[in-house]
Amino acid sequence: xxxxxxxxxxxxxxxxxxxxxxxxxxxxxxxxxxxxxxxxxxxxxxxxxxxxxxxxxxxxxxxxxxxxxxxxxxxxxxxxxxxxxxxxxxxxxxxxxxxxxxxxxxxxxxxxxxxxxxxxxxxxxxxxxxxxxxxxxxxxxxxxxxxxxxxxxxxxxxxxxxxxxxxxxxxx
Amino acid sequence: xxxxxxxxxxxxxxxxxxxxxxxxxxxxxxxxxxxxxxxxxxxxxxxxxxxxxxxxxxxxxxxxxxxxxxxxxxxxxxxxxxxxxxxxxxxxxxxxxxxxxxxxxxxxxxxxxxxxxxxxxxxxxxxxxxxxxxxxxxxxxxxxxxxxxxxxxxxxxxxxxxxxxxxxxxxxxxxxxxxxxxxxxxxxxxxxxxxxxxxxxxxxxxxxxxxxxxxxxxxxxxxxxxxxxxxxxxxxxxxxxxxxxxxxxxxxxxxxxxxxxxxxxxxxxxxxxxxxxxxxxxxxxxxxxxxxxxxxxxxxxxxxxxxxxxxxxxxxxxxxxxxxxxxxxxxxxxxxxxxxxxxxxxxxxxxxxxxxxxxxxxxxxxxxxxxxxxxxxxxxxxxxxxxxxxxxxxxxxxxxxxxxxxxxxxxxxxxxxxxxxxxxxxxx
Numbered sequence: 232x233x234x235x236x237x238x239x240x241x242x243x244x245x246x247x248x249x250x251x252x253x254x255x256x257x258x259x260x261x262x263x264x265x266x267x268x269x270x271x272x273x274x275x276x277x278x279x280x281x282x283x284x285x286x287x288x289x290x291x292x293x294x295x296x297x298x299x300x301x302x303x304x305x306x307x308x309x310x311x312x313x314x315x316x317x318x319x320x321x322x323x324x325x326x327x328x329x330x331x332x333x334x335x336x337x338x339x340x341x342x343x344x345x346x347x348x349x350x351x352x353x354x355x356x357x358x359x360x361x362x363x364x365x366x367x368x369x370x371x372x373x374x375x376x377x378x379x380x381x382x383x384x385x386x387x388x389x390x391x392x393x394x395x396x397x398x399x400x401x402x403x
Numbered sequence: 404x405x406x407x408x409x410x411x412x413x414x415x416x417x418x419x420x421x422x423x424x425x426x427x428x429x430x431x432x433x434x435x436x437x438x439x440x441x442x443x444x445x446x447x448x449x450x451x452x453x454x455x456x457x458x459x460x461x462x463x464x465x466x467x468x469x470x471x472x473x474x475x476x477x478x479x480x481x482x483x484x485x486x487x488x489x490x491x492x493x494x495x496x497x498x499x500x501x502x503x504x505x506x507x508x509x510x511x512x513x514x515x516x517x518x519x520x521x522x523x524x525x526x527x528x529x530x531x532x533x534x535x536x537x538x539x540x541x542x543x544x545x546x547x548x549x550x551x552x553x554x555x556x557x558x559x560x561x562x563x564x565x566x567x568x569x570x571x572x573x574x575x576x577x578x579x580x581x582x583x584x585x586x587x588x589x590x591x592x593x594x595x596x597x598x599x600x601x602x603x604x605x606x607x608x609x610x611x612x613x614x615x616x617x618x619x620x621x622x623x624x625x626x627x628x629x630x631x632x633x634x635x636x637x638x639x640x641x642x643x644x645x646x647x648x649x650x651x652x653x654x655x656x657x658x659x660x661x662x663x664x665x666x667x668x669x670x671x672x673x674x675x676x677x678x679x680x681x682x683x684x685x686x687x688x689x690x691x692x693x694x695x696x697x698x699x700x701x702x703x704x705x706x707x708x709x710x711x712x713x714x715x716x717x718x719x720x721x722x723x724x725x726x727x728x729x730x731x732x733x734x735x736x737x738x739x740x741x742x743x744x745x746x747x748x749x750x751x752x753x754x755x756x757x758x759x760x761x762x763x764x765x766x767x768x769x770x771x772x773x774x775x776x777x778x779x780x781x782x783x784x785x786x787x788x789x790x791x792x793x794x795x796x797x798x799x800x801x802x803x804x805x806x807x808x809x810x811x812x813x814x815x816x817x818x819x820x821x822x823x824x825x826x827x828x829x830x831x
Contacts, residue, residue, distance in 0.1 A: 249598055249687060253795045258774035261447040262477060262484035264454070276802040296599035296632060300795060301774070302534040304451050304550035325603050325634055326534055330550035380434045380564065391458050394556045398461065 239316040239337070239356040241288035243348045244274075244281065248294035252301040252327065256309040264305065266312025273309040287314035290356065292348045294320065298327025307331040317356055319363060321345050332381060333390040339363065344372035407570040408637050408661035409605040412545040413437060415659065416528040418562050431569040431668070439469070441523055442557045443531030445513055446474045446485065449492045451551035452532055456558055464499050465561035471503040471522060472496055473513040476770045478506075481777040511742025511768040514538035514626060514710035519742055521651030525640045525658045530554065530563055535710050535792065537628045541621035542648065543640035543658065545605075548629060568605040568634045569668035575612035577676030582826040584720070585620025586712060586790065586810030588612070589627045590681035592673065594691030602632035604668060607661070609639065612675040618647045619716035623810075626711045627792050630688040682788070682823055683808035686796040694813055694825045701733070704787035705818035706799075707811050708739025708766070709773045712790035715748050717811040722754040724815035724829055725761040731821030736763035737779045743768060763818065775799050781806075788817045 254277045256269055263269060274281040291310060297320035298306060307330045310318065317337035331338045337358055344363040348354060353366040361374040377385065387393035406414070406428050414429045416437040429435055444452050449472055456464075464470045472492055477485035489506075496504030503522060510516065514535050517523045523539040529546035530536065532554040539546035549563070557563045573592060593600070606628045613621070621638050628636025638644070640658045648656070679693035707721045718740060730736040738758045740746035746768065749755050758765050772779030773791040781787055781800030786807065789799065794806035807823060816826040 251793075251795045253774070253793070253798050257797055258447075258776060261774075261776075262482060262488060264450050264488075276797040296602060299598060299632065300534065300793060302448065302532055302536075302548040302550055304448070304532075304552060308451075322599065322602065324599075324632060326548050326550060329553060333550060333552040378434060390552050390556055391455050394560065395459055398459065398560070 237358060239288060239290070239358065241286065241290045241316050241354065243290050243292045243350060243352040243354050244285065245292045245348055245350040246277065246294070249296045249299055250277070250293050251299050252303050252306045255298065255306040256303065261303060261305055266308045269305050269309035270312030273313045282313060285313050285315065288316045289314065290354050291315050291318045292320070292345050293318065294345065295322045297323050299324035302326045304330045304334060307334050307336040311336045319345050332384055335389040339374045341372050341374040405664050405666050406662050407605070407665040407667065408543065408607060408639060408659060409545055409570050409635060410567060411659045411661065412526060412528055413565070413567055415526070415657070429567045431567050433567040434564060435567060436562050436564050437528055438561055439530050439557050439563055440527040441469055441471055441529040442554055443471045443473070443513060443517065443529065443533065443536060444551070444554050445472070445476050445533055446478055446489050446492055447476045448532035448551045448554065449495070450488045452554040452558065453491060453495050455552045455555035459555065459559045461559040464558045467500050468502060469561070470499070470501055470558050471517065472501060473505045473516060474507060474510050475512050475768065476774065477776050478510065478769060479767065509743065511745070512710045512713055512770055515713050515741030515745065518542060518622065519651070519744055521648065521653055524648060524652050524656035525644060526656050530557055534629045535626050537633065537636050538622055538626040538710060540625035540628065540635050540637040541618065543638060543644055545635055545637065547634050566603070568603055570605045570607050571601055572607045572609060572667045572670045574610040574670060574672045575608070575675040576610050576672065577612060577674050579612060579675055580679065582680050582812040583678055584810050584812070585616055585623035587678055587681040588675060589624040590683050590688065590691040590808060591678050593627065593631045593688050594681070594683070596631055598630060598687050598689045599632040601628065604633055606631065606633045606636040608636065613638065614641065617716055618643055619714040622714065623711050627688070630792060680810060680813050680825060682813060683794055685794050685805040685807065688792070688794060688808060694823065697823050700786065700807065700823040702788050702817055702822060703734065703785040704779060704781065705734055705736045705814045706739070706772050706779055706787055706789040706791060707737070707814050708741065709770070709791040710741065711792045712811050713739055713741025713745065715745050717790065718745065718749050718754050721811040721815040722757040724812060724819065724826055725763065726757045728761055728819050728829065730762035730818045733821050734818050735779070736818040737766060737772065738763050739766045739771065740768055772799055788814050788823055790814050
């Protein structure tokens with residue numbers, strides 16, 4: 232789980248609108264389920280070079296409706312397994328949004344930052360402050376904050392630890 | 404008062420111990436915890452859900468009768484890894500004593516199967532680790548797709564959090580043209596609003612054309628609400644719904660209706676009499692066109708089936724066109740009945756004979772080619788017309804293959820013509 236206090240930094244991998252879950256992880260690989268296995272095929276059909284060239288900390292930048300399509304949690308798992316530190320987009324498809332929060336992949340809604348970023352730009356993300364800095368341009372972007380309830384899940388480290396804690400309280 | 408059907412179903416499921424605003428009804432934007440009536444997963448999403456379930460420190464699912472598992476995506480097992488995933492699910496179902504684990508021989512494509520078995524009913528709140536869980540909205544249920552971790556938590560607790568969606572109402576007037584069905588209405592609608600046109604919202608389908616639409620057509624429309632980004636796609640319960648549910652339901656259910664003065668985010672009126680059979684061009688469902696405007700698109704394959712169009716009514720439409728005709732020499736036509744029951748009914752009606760005599764193949768129920776699994780994968784440069792729900796790049800095979808979405812009439816007519824065709828080109 233990414234520490235909330237962590238400042239993330241990495242190169243931008245820029246993609247367009249409606250990046251679907253078949254693009255993130257083609258269904259032919261859904262006979263596997265570990266992040267490590269899935270990562271080897273992440274973005275394979277839209278960007279065959281991605282899995283080989285992505286470095287730990289890199290950031291995926293998408294347009295509108297990022298992660299549309301299937302409910303496969305394999306999609307955020309593949310991205311996480313590839314070492315990507317966060318995804319920034321204009322907007323996220325709702326199941327992908329839930330899945331990313333649940334598995335502890337930081338996602339940020341920020342149309343301006345997503346629009347301005349070019350492939351290969353160095354980006355710095357301060358999760359706590361909700362700030363994205365484009366190191367090339369020097370511009371700083373403020374993201375919309377998460378609703379308090381969702382913030383609780385993020386702070387707990389994902390839905391499973393959140394639920395574990397809640398179930399523990401119920402028994403005490 | 405002033406609440407939509409979606410809001411009323413959610414309000415009725417807000418779990419009291421977790422607070423929420425259930426008593427006076429919920430409002431769009433509220434984040435609530437709700438009790439679920441059915442929790443669904445399948446052979447590709449259950450393995451991750453079971454792994455996360457183990458981490459929760461809970462031994463047993465909250466209610467074995469409400470946890471449904473279906474081996475349909477890569478089953479009958481397409482390879483060793485798929486076999487391992489199905490085996491994992493089978494073990495879990497045995498250990499947990501799940502009465503609704505559907506294995507090969509009993510299984511079908513989940514979203515055709517669950518309504519058929521009476522496992523999802525009007526007024527239910529259903530979540531499934533499959534994006535097309537929204538299909539059950541055709542029954543006047545609130546049903547939505549989630550990921551495996553959400554499903555793990557719901558299997559353990561019977562509860563899940565959700566944001567109450569705004570509702571967009573689509574009102575269809577006029578009588579449908581010949582060969583136009585639910586698939587054409589929903590492709591047209593997605594073409595109108597785009598693949599993120601209903602993002603985070605519920606879609607509600609109403610109007611005289613909907614009143615006249617069969618349950619199969621309604622399942623098809625609700626099924627594709629997700630392709631407009633929607634959380635759910637709902638229909639009001641009417642005589643057709645209750646007739647469908649009667650004899651299938653084995654428990655009580657509660658029919659709810661939206662208030663006459665319900666507040667909608669938007670109301671979209673559509674003159675359905677103007678809608679021709681539709682085709683969605685690669686690589687997004689929103690690329691919908693009237694079939695007459697598609698031009699000369701030569702095809703290599705035609706797939707008739709899936710959770711969208713794998714029901715008996717769909718097969719009847721296809722068989723009506725293929726009867727006494729031959730699948731074009733250059734086309735592989737693959738027919739996939741949605742469930743064992745659909746298969747058996749089609750067999751008894753003589754539809755299977757029609758397909759085989761026409762030169763089509765008939766497969767056991769499976770999601771198979773829809774998501775590029777198996778049973779009809781495309782090579783580079785190949786094109787398939789398909790009654791499935793997604794035409795994303797690489798969806799049915801090679802990244803350089805193409806999928807054209809249509810209803811069963813256009814898919815069958817195209818199989819005969821060897822190119823995308825209006826059913827009237829074949830039948831006139």
